[in-house]
Amino acid sequence: MPLxxxxxxxxxxxxxxxxxxxxxxxxxxxxxWRDRDCKDGFGHDLWKQFGEMGFTGILVDEDNGGLGxxxxxxxxxLEEVGRNLTPSPFLTSSVLAATALKHGSDDMRGRYLPGLxxxxxxxxxxxxxxxxxxxxxxxxxxxxxxxxxxxxxKKDFVIQGASADMLVVAARxxxxxxxxxxxxxxxxxxxxxxxxxxxxxxxDSSMATHTTFDAVELxxxxxxxxxxxxxxxxxxxxxxxxxxxxxxxxxxxxxxMDLTVDYLKQRKQFGTLIGEFQALQHRAAHxxxxxEIARAAVIKAQQLLDxxxxxxxxxxxxxxxxxxxxxxxxVREGVQMHGGIGMTDEYDIGLYxxxxxxxxxxxxxxxxxxxxxxxxxxx
Amino acid sequence: xxxxxxxxxxxxxxxEANCPAEMREPVRDDGDVYWGGRNATFKSDAQKAWFEAxxxxxxxxxxxxxEYGGAGLSPAEAKVLREVMASINARPPLxxxxxxxxxxxxxxxxxxxxxxxxxxxxxxxxxxxxxxxxEPGSGSDLxxxxxxxxxxxxxxxxxxxxxxxxxxxxADWIFCLVRTDKNDKYRGITFMLFxxxxxxxxxxxxxxxSGNSPFCETFFDDVKVPKSYGEDVPAQVGEINRGWDxxxxxLGHEREMISGADGxxxxxxxxxxxxxxxxxxxxxxxxxxxxxxxxLAYAAxxxxxxxxxxxxxxxxxxxxxxxxxxxxLNKRRHELIxxxxxxxxxxxxxxxxxxxxxxxxxxxxxxxxxxxGTSEVMLNVISKRILELPGG
Numbered sequence: 001m002p003l004x005x006x007x008x009x010x011x012x013x014x015x016x017x018x019x020x021x022x023x024x025x026x027x028x029x030x031x032x033w034r035d036r037d038c039k040d041g042f043g044h045d046l047w048k049q050f051g052e053m054g055f056t057g058i059l060v061d062e063d064n065g066g067l068g069x070x071x072x073x074x075x076x077x078l079e080e081v082g083r084n085l086t087p088s089p090f091l092t093s094s095v096l097a098a099t100a101l102k103h104g105s106d107d108m109r110g111r112y113l114p115g116l117x118x119x120x121x122x123x124x125x126x127x128x129x130x131x132x133x134x135x136x137x138x139x140x141x142x143x144x145x146x147x148x149x150x151x152x153x154k155k156d157f158v159i160q161g162a163s164a165d166m167l168v169v170a171a172r173x174x175x176x177x178x179x180x181x182x183x184x185x186x187x188x189x190x191x192x193x194x195x196x197x198x199x200x201x202x203x204d205s206s207m208a209t210h211t212t213f214d215a216v217e218l219x220x221x222x223x224x225x226x227x228x229x230x231x232x233x234x235x236x237x238x239x240x241x242x243x244x245x246x247x248x249x250x251x252x253x254x255x256x257m258d259l260t261v262d263y264l265k266q267r268k269q270f271g272t273l274i275g276e277f278q279a280l281q282h283r284a285a286h287x288x289x290x291x292e293i294a295r296a297a298v299i300k301a302q303q304l305l306d307x308x309x310x311x312x313x314x315x316x317x318x319x320x321x322x323x324x325x326x327x328x329x330x331v332r333e334g335v336q337m338h339g340g341i342g343m344t345d346e347y348d349i350g351l352y353x354x355x356x357x358x359x360x361x362x363x364x365x366x367x368x369x370x371x372x373x374x375x376x377x378x379x
Numbered sequence: 380x381x382x383x384x385x386x387x388x389x390x391x392x393x394x395e396a397n398c399p400a401e402m403r404e405p406v407r408d409d410g411d412v413y414w415g416g417r418n419a420t421f422k423s424d425a426q427k428a429w430f431e432a433x434x435x436x437x438x439x440x441x442x443x444x445x446e447y448g449g450a451g452l453s454p455a456e457a458k459v460l461r462e463v464m465a466s467i468n469a470r471p472p473l474x475x476x477x478x479x480x481x482x483x484x485x486x487x488x489x490x491x492x493x494x495x496x497x498x499x500x501x502x503x504x505x506x507x508x509x510x511x512x513x514e515p516g517s518g519s520d521l522x523x524x525x526x527x528x529x530x531x532x533x534x535x536x537x538x539x540x541x542x543x544x545x546x547x548x549x550a551d552w553i554f555c556l557v558r559t560d561k562n563d564k565y566r567g568i569t570f571m572l573f574x575x576x577x578x579x580x581x582x583x584x585x586x587x588x589s590g591n592s593p594f595c596e597t598f599f600d601d602v603k604v605p606k607s608y609g610e611d612v613p614a615q616v617g618e619i620n621r622g623w624d625x626x627x628x629x630l631g632h633e634r635e636m637i638s639g640a641d642g643x644x645x646x647x648x649x650x651x652x653x654x655x656x657x658x659x660x661x662x663x664x665x666x667x668x669x670x671x672x673x674x675l676a677y678a679a680x681x682x683x684x685x686x687x688x689x690x691x692x693x694x695x696x697x698x699x700x701x702x703x704x705x706x707x708l709n710k711r712r713h714e715l716i717x718x719x720x721x722x723x724x725x726x727x728x729x730x731x732x733x734x735x736x737x738x739x740x741x742x743x744x745x746x747x748x749x750x751x752g753t754s755e756v757m758l759n760v761i762s763k764r765i766l767e768l769p770g771g
Contacts, residue, residue: 003679003682296683315679370665379664
């Protein structure tokens with residue numbers, strides 16, 4: 001498969017670009033909700049519009065009302081989300097949770113997916129325990145209790161946890177904290193008793209929670225996939241999320257780069273446009289090269305994931321690490337080249353810097369993923 | 380079976396019958412490469428047999444038309460041939476700047492007479508070519524070149540000096556940029572072809588920091604270049620004073636080649652290097668891992684670039700980006716190979732290092748971001764032509 005978008009995908013990119021540039025624009029969404037101290041960090045009306053556009057169900061199969069498309073298509077939407085800093089539950093609900101729900105029972109899929117596709121439901125994923133992503137160590141426990149389970153533990157960095165109608169929770173049903181096996185994924189509904197959220201606003205104005213499960217009682221049908229054998233589903237969900245967040249990161253990098261290159265063409269200092277200075281030209285050209293390479297890594301990872309390739313995990317980590325480095329460079333260069341104005345709240349470049357910081361950390365940073373590349377390569 | 384599948388099985392059978400076992404070993408040094416030319420000798424009977432079989436089949440230049448010595452393969456067939464050759468590790472039967480550089484320029488700009496004569500000679504490995512571009516003082520800034528051809532009616536008299544002329548001392552002919560109009564900086568350059576045995580042309584090898592080198596200085600002292608080598612065979616490619624167009628076209632090919640868009644330098648290194656090193660420093664391991672991330676991302680870019688070129692989606696200045704990123708990556712690769720190799724990698728001529736391979740290769744890569752246009756020039760081109768930043 002060639003590494004560029006086919007005609008259908010190019011059309012999707014165009015409509016997603018137009019939609020996000022208008023409805024999802026920074027002034028209309030990110031700044032709007034931030035300035036109102038919105039408790040969800042995003043607007044539900046926009047999420048409903050995501051549903052009307054068909055974006056919500058890109059990864060949901062047609063039997064459940066979705067479009068049955070792949071990660072390339074999800075990534076197209078995410079790149080535009082990133083470029084416009086559009087706050088939405090797309091990554092957590094339509095990519096991460098939707099990937100996990102592929103392994104859910106028919107009954108579970110019927111319960112949750114129509115709401116997602118309609119843009120009514122919001123899902124969150126609860127994996128991390130601690131400040132750094134480390135899914136190989138899971139201490140949250142679910143113990144057999146009657147027909148179901150009792151879930152106990154604490155999860156961190158649960159994006160939109162308090163707004164979610166359902167949380168996909170990775171818990172241990174056997175073995176000890178660092179074991180590969182013994183993991184089970186649960187779909188925990190928002191009204192579960194003894195689940196409590198400590199909501200925090202993050203640097204990019206998004207909302208996350210520290211979520212505590214204090215013997216939360218779950219029915220047996222809350223299990224996604226099989227008891228004790230959830231590791232493979234967890235990995236598939238995380239790889240989908242990593243590739244998705246890399247796509248969003250490429251959008252952030254491009255958005256920041258475009259703003260900056262435009263600024264270089266307008267801002268005069270010492271009587272000339274600053275874009276004429278070779279020192280800045282070379283840095284901008286270097287940045288462009290890195291962004292192009294990062295985009296290539298992302299589309300490669302998307303295609304491998306869609307093709308169920310055994311190289312998909314390696315490339316997912318390559319994409320996540322490369323994008324983390326590249327988007328980081330884009331926003332740092334962006335703020336620096338904007339000069340003093342880049343430090344003001346009024347200009348958007350700083351918003352890109354904040355979003356990039358949060359996105360880098362989500363589902364593993366560049367160090368985590370470079371390390372994973374080494375491990376998957378046998379060293 | 381589709382035509383392409385038939386072609387694949389026939390090709391496989393032909394290679395089985397014609398590619399000697401010795402020619403299915405990796406190239407170890409320059410002696411394993413056959414460059415052709417008037418004074419060429421074969422290293423072995425197997426090398427000779429393999430070259431001649433390919434020459435007769437048109438497989439030294441498979442995608443060129445049959446009337447110019449090629450096999451006239453379609454792009455899809457040429458790809459199949461490459462794949463089948465790669466699957467048995469077949470060595471290239473003939474390597475030459477004629478194939479990689481002059482050939483594509485002649486196919487694009489040459490007269491029918493030039494194509495008939497020179498392309499056939501290249502395909503049959505009869506004439507070995509070198510490239511006369513750079514001059515002392517005119518490296519990446521080629522338009523400032525000074526070598527001058529004075530118009531004497533039916534011939535030019537060429538005077539000047541070239542530098543970094545790869546294998547000039549072994550080449551039969553040169554394709555050379557010569558200023559033919561001193562008043563027009565960009566247009567006053569002509570792309571000329573002439574025989575290196577002409578009186579007044581001489582070469583001198585340049586010793587490099589790696590201890591060996593294919594490079595030469597080339598001197599022209601009243602070299603008499605006829606304007607024509609026969610009917611429809613002018614000595615210049617393209618128009619007189621418009622050699623810059625040819626040179627630019629050809630540099631595009633060269634940059635793609637150096638950048639390794641063909642897969643030449645896109646590999647990861649962490650796995651191979653860490654196996655030899657029991658006590659790998661965790662920080663070195665981390666650097667290797669970060670390098671592998673970049674190398675795999677660049678490999679994806681190489682693939683994307685080739686896919687996009689095929690359908691005309693790539694920006695015309697995209698090869699500059701590939702060249703820049705690829706050569707910087709390759710320098711970093713060899714720095715890390717040296718670090719992982721430790722004191723062993725420093726050995727200059729031991730058996731252990733096969734004659735100092737790690738350090739010689741490391742030193743050689745430093746030229747990657749200089750030759751074929753420096754990284755700084757690539758960044759200039761990207762900023763002007765892709766980002767459209769202002770200024771001269």
